[in-house]
Amino acid sequence: MLCRTGVAALALLALAGCSAQDTASTTEPSATSASSAPAVTGAVTVFAAASLTESFTQLGKDFEAANPGVKVTFNFAGSSALAQQINSGAPADVFASAAPTNMKQVSDAGGITGDATTFVKNKLEIAVPKGNPAKVAGLADFGKADLKIALCAEQVPCGAAAKKVFETAGITAAPDTLEQDVKAVLTKVKLGEVDAALVYKTDVKAAGADVEGIEFPESDKAVNDYPIAPLAKAPNAAAAKAFVDFVLSGKGTAVLTAAGFAAP
Amino acid sequence: MTRRPGTRGRLPVVLVLPALVGLAFLLVPLAGLLVRAPWATLADQLFSPAVGQALSLSLLCASLATVICLVLGVPLAWLLARADLPGRGLLRALVTVPLVLPPVVGGVALLLVLGRRGLVGSHLYSWFGISLPFTTAGVVVAEAFVAMPFLVISVEGALRAADPRFEEAAATLGASRWLAFRRVTLPTILPGVVAGTVLCWARALGEFGATITFAGNFPGKTTTMPLAVYLALETDPDAAIVLSIVLLLVSAVVLASLRDRWVGGAA
Structure with a gap:
């Protein structure tokens, strides 16, 4: 109990410190119009969901090219792990x-100042190894006990979406493993260790020739919204805002839709 | 630093100070867990079926992995210490590879060899229908792979410290090498074997990376305590802390009771 209040007090202090910084920085980018802001410099650290690995790496390069002097560093992991790290004070x-x-876990802890913006949507697709050795045809095959099946753990977004899909379809899935993030699921498919898995549409696309995707109608029932936000304790608040603006810009949307994401 | 010639038993500060810092470094994170622990829910968590399942699976798999390590590792240590092998130094270095290998990489390596499409695994699958990934046996294999070097290194060190002349004396009295190993060598190196076994078991119990990569994660089949802790951390840090403490307590009790029984008697 004592500890909790201590942490809360610390967070408040940090917030107070940052909001002072924030007001100073918000005047800066708004003065130098958001689209071509040459003012941002320094390092910007982006914590992004594992499913954004390929598209955000590309966006990071584009952002660096548009803003000489900026270095973007990414930390890709399961969204829940990232939220946990941010709430524990990761810079x-x-x-x-x-x-x-x-995102709510972070905003509830006072981690973001404004509202988060939904920047893309993603839906699930069935992933099978090249050649589809187990002849998986649709979602119903996930109920077969003799197939090796990988899903995300319920704690991570792709697992929560999978659960929703199976509930709406009325299928009791028989998974052999519940992986800690979507890329771990994909690895098992790539190596041919599982016959079928549920991953995001974008992951199937990013995996290339080793993985084949099968679309299924129930996927529309569990569409994931991807929110993005600059963080309240951002060490580089100006660059944070500029990066978010860049992702939301037409150029950012083009990269994301090319990767298979749907516009919000 | 005043010198007091009278106190001969005084401990040297150069040793005591870093020792205390070292002790604090090891114990403070532990204290952090204990301070943050939601003690009120500890009992509920401890007796929840999910925790019981993960805990018993952890203990079972770590113990089986330790047995495998003993059966294969002690002879391997003997080979490295006693046999005249060409390239023994290289072999010794290779044995320690799983120590430096990130466990996740070890898990991927195991998948590539023992997986359904792996070099060896594909034959196991097509001839016998055996597929190790995503099974409890897979957990044991992953843990044994990561933990075996700890046992081999301890036992090899003990063997090299033991005087080979006792074995030679046994041989001159007509004992075969196997008999000499059993009746002379093994009793001499027993403390080393016990220490290695304890290290090996503890490493297997805490194994995470290779296990989740090779054996996956499914409650009751492959979800050991470390995996349960990791996944609980995603949504409920309090539950993760409780799980960690449970694992900590159980391993401390097991190791302490073993120490009293075996190491205490031998040392």
Whole structure:
């Protein structure tokens, strides 16, 4: 109990310190119009969901090219792990989550100042190894006990979405493993260790030739909104805001839709 | 630093100070866990079926892995210490590879060899229908792979410290090498074997990376305590702390009772 109040007091202090910084920085970018802001420099650390790995790496390069003097560093992991790290005081500037739930964990702890913006949507797809050796045809095959099946753990967004899909379809899935993030699921598919898995549409696309995707109608029932927000304790608040603006810009949307994401 | 010639038993500060810092470094994170622990829910968590399942699976798998390590590791240590092998130094270095290998990489390596499409695993699968990934046996394999070097190194060190002349004396009295190993060598190196076994078991119990990569995560089949802790941390840090403390307590009790029984008697 004593500890909790101590932590809360610390967080408040940090918030107070940052909001002072924030007011100073918000005047800066708004003065130098958001689209071509040459003012931002320094390092910006982005915590992003594992499913954003390929598209955000590309966006990071584009952002660095547009803003000489900026260095973008990424930390890709399961959204829940990232939220946990941010709430424990990790020095992140931007958080891009694969689900509103994990963004809420951060905002509930006072981790963001304004509202988070939904920047893309993603839905699930069935992933099978190249050649589909087990002849998986649809979601119903996930109920077969003799197939090796990988899903995300319920604690991470892709697992929560999978649960929703199976509930709406009325299928009791028989998974052999519940992985800690979507990329771990994909690895098992790539190596051919599982016959079928549920991953994001974008992951199937990013995996290339080793993985084949099968679309299924029930996926529309569990569409994930991806929220993004600059963080309240961002060490580089100006660059954080500029990066978020860049992701939301037309150029950012183009990279994301090319990766298979749907516009919000 | 005043010198007092009278106090001969005084401990040297150069040793005591770093020792105390070292002790604090090891114990403070532990204290952090204990301070943050939601003690009120500890009992509920301890007796919840999910925790019981993960805990018993952890203990079972770590113990089985330790047995495998003993059966294979002690002879391997003997080979490294006593046999005239070409390239023994290289072999010794290779044995310690799982120590430096990040466990997740070890898990991927195991998948590539023992997986359903692996070098060896594909034959196991097509001939016998055996597939190790995502099974409890897979957990044991992953833990044994990571923990075996601890046992081999301890036992090899003990063997090299033991005087080979006793074995030679046994041989001159007509004992075969196997008999000499059993009746002369093994009793001499017993403390080393016990220490290695304890290290090996503890490492297997805490194994995470290789296990989740090779054996996956499914409650009751492959979800050991470290995996349960990691996944609980995603949503409920308090539950993760409780799980960690449970694992800590159980391993402390097991190790302490073993120490009293075996190491205390031998040392």
